[in-house]
Amino acid sequence: MSRLGMVIDLKTCIACYACVVSCKVENGTPPTVFWAKVLEREEGKYPTARRIILPVLCNHCQDPPCLRVCPSGATTKREDGIVLVDAKKCVGCKACMTACPYDSRYFIKEIRGYFGEDLVPCERVSYQKHQEGVVEKCTFCVERVKKGLEPACVQVCPASCRHFGDLDDPNSEVSRLLKARLSFQLLPEIGTKPSVYYLT
Amino acid sequence: MARPLEEFALTAKRQKAWGWPIAVALFLAAVGSGLFLISLLVERVMGVPFDFGLILGIGVGGIATSAAFVFDLGRKGRFWRVLLRPGKSWISRGIILISMFVIFGLLYAVPGWWSWLPWTKETGLGQALMVIAALGAFGTMFYSGFVLSYSLAISIWNTNLLPILCVAYAFLAGIAMMFIMNSALGEGGINFSLLKVMEMSLIIFTMVLFFAYLMTTGYAGTASREATMLLVKGRLAWVFWGGVIAIGLLLPLLITGYTYINSDIGAPSVALLATAGVLELSGGLLFRYSLLRAGVFARVA
Numbered sequence: 217m218s219r220l221g222m223v224i225d226l227k228t229c230i231a232c233y234a235c236v237v238s239c240k241v242e243n244g245t246p247p248t249v250f251w252a253k254v255l256e257r258e259e260g261k262y263p264t265a266r267r268i269i270l271p272v273l274c275n276h277c278q279d280p281p282c283l284r285v286c287p288s289g290a291t292t293k294r295e296d297g298i299v300l301v302d303a304k305k306c307v308g309c310k311a312c313m314t315a316c317p318y319d320s321r322y323f324i325k326e327i328r329g330y331f332g333e334d335l336v337p338c339e340r341v342s343y344q345k346h347q348e349g350v351v352e353k354c355t356f357c358v359e360r361v362k363k364g365l366e367p368a369c370v371q372v373c374p375a376s377c378r379h380f381g382d383l384d385d386p387n388s389e390v391s392r393l394l395k396a397r398l399s400f401q402l403l404p405e406i407g408t409k410p411s412v413y414y415l416t
Numbered sequence: 417m418a419r420p421l422e423e424f425a426l427t428a429k430r431q432k433a434w435g436w437p438i439a440v441a442l443f444l445a446a447v448g449s450g451l452f453l454i455s456l457l458v459e460r461v462m463g464v465p466f467d468f469g470l471i472l473g474i475g476v477g478g479i480a481t482s483a484a485f486v487f488d489l490g491r492k493g494r495f496w497r498v499l500l501r502p503g504k505s506w507i508s509r510g511i512i513l514i515s516m517f518v519i520f521g522l523l524y525a526v527p528g529w530w531s532w533l534p535w536t537k538e539t540g541l542g543q544a545l546m547v548i549a550a551l552g553a554f555g556t557m558f559y560s561g562f563v564l565s566y567s568l569a570i571s572i573w574n575t576n577l578l579p580i581l582c583v584a585y586a587f588l589a590g591i592a593m594m595f596i597m598n599s600a601l602g603e604g605g606i607n608f609s610l611l612k613v614m615e616m617s618l619i620i621f622t623m624v625l626f627f628a629y630l631m632t633t634g635y636a637g638t639a640s641r642e643a644t645m646l647l648v649k650g651r652l653a654w655v656f657w658g659g660v661i662a663i664g665l666l667l668p669l670l671i672t673g674y675t676y677i678n679s680d681i682g683a684p685s686v687a688l689l690a691t692a693g694v695l696e697l698s699g700g701l702l703f704r705y706s707l708l709r710a711g712v713f714a715r716v717a
Contacts, residue, residue: 255716272716281568287507288497307497308490310433311507317569319429319713323490349490402716406568 219278219297220356221383221411222370223390223399224271228377231256231269235369235378239273242357242368244342247330249322251354252369271378273369274299274320274354275402275410282312282321290350297383297411298356306350313351317403318410321353356380383411428642431570431711437488439704441481442560443589445514446582446700448477449556450590452521454611456550458594459537464605467528469597470521473590477556478518482511506566510559517552520545557586560704570711571636572643577629578707584622589700591615592668595693599686608689612676615692619669626661639714647710655706664699668692 231254239245239252255270276299283291283299290305291312301312301321313321327343329335335343346352357367365371370378381388393399394413401410455469486495502508524545527536535541561579568574591611598608634644647656671692675685 270716284504285506285566287499287501287505287511288494289500290497305494305497306491307494309488309498309507310490311505311563313433314431314567314711315569317714318716323433325490351490403714406714408568 217295217384218382219384219411220361220380221276221297221390221413222273222356222367223379223393223413223415225377225379225393225397225415226269227415228375229269229271230375230377231267231271232374234372234374235271235273238368238372239354242360243355244339244345245322245352246324246327246343246346249324249352251320251322251352270414271369272318272320272402273412274356275318275408275412276354276356278409278411279407281315281317281406281408285311285315287311294358296361298358298361299353300355300358301351301353303347303350303352306347308349308351310351316353317406317408321351323351324348428639428715429713430646430709431713434488434708434711436705437484439701439708441484441488442563442582442704443701444476444481444484445510445556445560446586447589447593447697448473448475448481449517449553450586450588451593452477452517452553452590453550453557454587454590454594456546458606462605462607462610465528466606467525468601469594470525472593472597473553474518474521474525477553478514478521481514485511506559506563510556510563513552513555513559515552517549517556520552521549524549554583557583560586564707564711567711569713570643571640571714572633572647572710572712573707575629575632575636577625577632581622581625581629584618584625585700585703588615588618588622588696591618592693592696592700595689596697599690609676609679612672612689615672615696616669616676619665619672619696623661623665626665637714639712643710643712646712647706652706652709655702655709659702660699660706663695664702665696668696668699671695 233254235252236250236254243251245251252273255272257268259266259268276297280293280299283293287309288305288307290302293299308323310323313323324346326348327346329339360367366380370380379390379393381390383390385391393415397415399413399415401413451469452473455466455473458464458466486492489495498507498511500508502512524537524542527533558579561582564573565575565578591614594611630644633640646652671688675688
């Protein structure tokens, strides 16, 4: 059995936001919706100040709390570990948003364009994939994965800091990286077992 | 579009998914189930038939709660889907418990009006209906706590004390409704001295529980501590101390205590008790609101 996951090398990430933009382009998410984000924080004072950068996305947890609380069965977990939301089943109760410790889910209250009232042609096409009144999140670009491609954020990363593959396969690139380098997951104490790892 | 900087900050975030509509839904569930169970107590223990209280409890707990919950749904037409996962989701369980309490409660109460029905409250079937409805109402009281305490992400909610606190608040709301109805309907043989003692004991129990709850959440990790500080010292402090504690618990305790000690003051006592009831209900609503607003996610790193 496979468990798809992502490994993000924080030493090589340059915070260029290409992952954020590529996710927007690939998935055509409406304004204020960011399935992929880059968190930033400045720490310390001159001359020892430093900026912490953390690219985040849905962790596709092995034990997803969002799946447990979903009353309608809209949130499901595939055999390969990808956690998905079926927009046709979602009732928009937002319980998953309060359950997700990673703030990875977005409620689509209304779909507006980036450039005023009227949607531009590309928005009219891309917004067909989205519904108002439901919750959405990163899908690990499941449609691309089905075709044997990597998620858009992985493919576009100019610093090659994102790696995608089968965490259960000891010979995969992600497994080898995790063996060779020190890594961490976000909020491991909560017990969600995220499938996104960070190399330090 | 401007980049939403706050969204990219590595700081603790307050949950914004659930607001007033859910606070109202949780509050109404407590008021309805509390009123239903207190009306049953009046009927079974004090021997005073109180169908109005039973029906009002069902109306508030079932119909008004569902309306408030559906109002908050993004896809209201798919409401029926929330019943699909009672094995895992507390929202599903809650709606089933509320349905159980409404349906069986109505079946128990209606022989009071429709005597042609083949059962009465005293027959075996009537008693069975009462037990199932009471279990549903009791479950509804717990549900409003469990639906929040099940969230791993928000540690101020993620404690077993919360469902107990919600049950205490639900019983308090039930007695508060009795005090308010007393001013409109008259006593009708109900032993209000017992209800006053219950109200005062419950308020003291709730305050002790609140203290234990805040002591627990205040030391349960960074996010939980931030949320607790938000409640007791931060932006929500005026709602918490002024609304939840002073208006919702202390004033009703003082008023109820005064009317209990001075039981011979007559009509003013009824008005004072109704005031205590209104204050207690206001505090109950603010309790849910402040609890939802204080929901702080843990920092991811």
